[in-house]
Amino acid sequence: MPSEPLSQKEIEDRLRELPGWSLADNRIQRTYHLGSHLAASALVAHIAVVQDELDHHSDLTLGYDTVRLSVNTHSAGDAVTETDFALAERIEGLAPAHGAS
Numbered sequence: 001m002p003s004e005p006l007s008q009k010e011i012e013d014r015l016r017e018l019p020g021w022s023l024a025d026n027r028i029q030r031t032y033h034l035g036s037h038l039a040a041s042a043l044v045a046h047i048a049v050v051q052d053e054l055d056h057h058s059d060l061t062l063g064y065d066t067v068r069l070s071v072n073t074h075s076a077g078d079a080v081t082e083t084d085f086a087l088a089e090r091i092e093g094l095a096p097a098h099g100a101s
């Protein structure tokens with residue numbers, strides 16, 4: 001899926017529809033809090049499946065009961081693109097089933 005860099009305004013508009021997500025260092029990011037380390041690990045595994053399906057991959061950091069992720073699009077010069085938001089929306093859709101907040 002070709003994806004062009006989004007403007008600052010486009011990014012801010014899209015972020016308004018994604019509570020918990022923010023922009024930092026040309027990446028969109030969110031930290032999820034879970035009930036246990038195993039729950040956090042399961043969320044990472046689930047996100048990995050979706051990322052391979054979309055062929056778009058975030059940087060993921062697994063903590064004790066947290067999952068932090070950030071993403072931009074390498075092929076667009078490490079800019080934020082619509083593909084990053086498509087991934088974020090997919091993750092938002094699956095995270096609640098893991099008890100993530």
Ligand SMILES: C[C@H](O)[C@H](O)[C@H]1CNC2=NC(N)=NC(=O)C2=N1
Nearest residue numbers: 055056057058072073074075076
């Ligand atoms: C060959 C493969 O399609 C590319 O390397 C994909 C894989 N995952 C990716 N992930 C991210 N975040 N940006 C990319 O440009 C990207 N490109």
